Amino acid sequence: MAKFEEIGTASIPGQGGELRxxxxxxxxxxxxxxxxxxLMNTRLHGSEDALAELACERIAQRPGARVLIGGLGMGFTLAAALxxxxxxxxxxxxxxxxGVVEWNRGPLGDAAGRPLDDPRTRVSPGDVGELLRREPGGFDAIMLDVDNGPEGLTRRENDWLYSPRGLAAAQQALRPEGVLAVWSAGQDPAFTERLRRVGLLVEEVTVRAHRPGKGAKHRIWLAY
Structure with missing residues (x-):
């Protein structure tokens, strides 16, 4: 079997570190x-697809729906939302x-069908937390797939996003009857409780990394 070869690196802002x-x-x-x-593999994106599908089915009929995706990844959540x-x-x-945006515009783009080329897509460079604070009432749905979920892996600053203050900011950025969807690599009962403490109703869904019904079990929280 052929071996993986490195074709690019990208610096992670903040604490440093590097993606390959x-x-x-x-x-x-x-x-x-x-x-x-x-972190990600183009063969295993079932749960990334599900993140968008579960969130968008609740707001898809709204005229001019506006949604926010925190974390581009390999573009599969974006493609499913489109x-x-x-x-x-x-x-x-x-x-x-x-660098992740550059990869999706370059060698990675075909894997997800080049969703960045869709005219409905707008890329906002920077921290999703800052965008949440800037746009209260700005989105019908917010999908967060940042780091490894509530348990940060690549960047300590990501912890704020999943803290009570970060969740309150996400709640305030939703339009009436909007939905917050959060992806995680695994279960996190403490995070479920934090969602409830900021006043959200919570539904937890287990999805598989690879469809149909194969691969690791991942978790998606839907909060209203």
Missing amino acids: LLQRNDEFSIRIAGKSGE KALGEDAEIVVAELVP
Whole structure:
């Protein structure tokens, strides 16, 4: 079997650190330099698809739906949101690492169908937390797939986003009857309780990394 080869690196703002983009034939992997395992793989995106599908089904019929995706990743959540929403929708993608956007415009783009080329997509460079604070009442749905979920892995600053203050900011950024959807690599009962403490109703959904029904079990919280 062919081996993965590194084809790009990207610095993580803040604490530093580096992401690595690797390729093996038509398969891509994103990893953290100096750590074992991978963050993302183009063959395993079922739960990223589900994040958008579960959130968008609740607001898809709204005219001019506007949604925010925190974390571009490999573009699969964005692609699923574009598929679920109408032609008058706007999808804002907040991405902290400029190199990730460049990868999605370049070698990674075909894997998800080049969703950054869709005219409904707008990229907002920088921290999604800052965008939440800037736009109260700005979104019908907010989808957070930042780091490894509530348990930060790449960047300590991400902890704020999943704190009571960060969740309150997300709640305030929602329009009436909007939905907050949060992806995680695993369960986190303490995070469920934090969502409830800021006054949100919470539904937890277990999804699989690979469809149909295969791969690791990931968790998505839907909060209203």
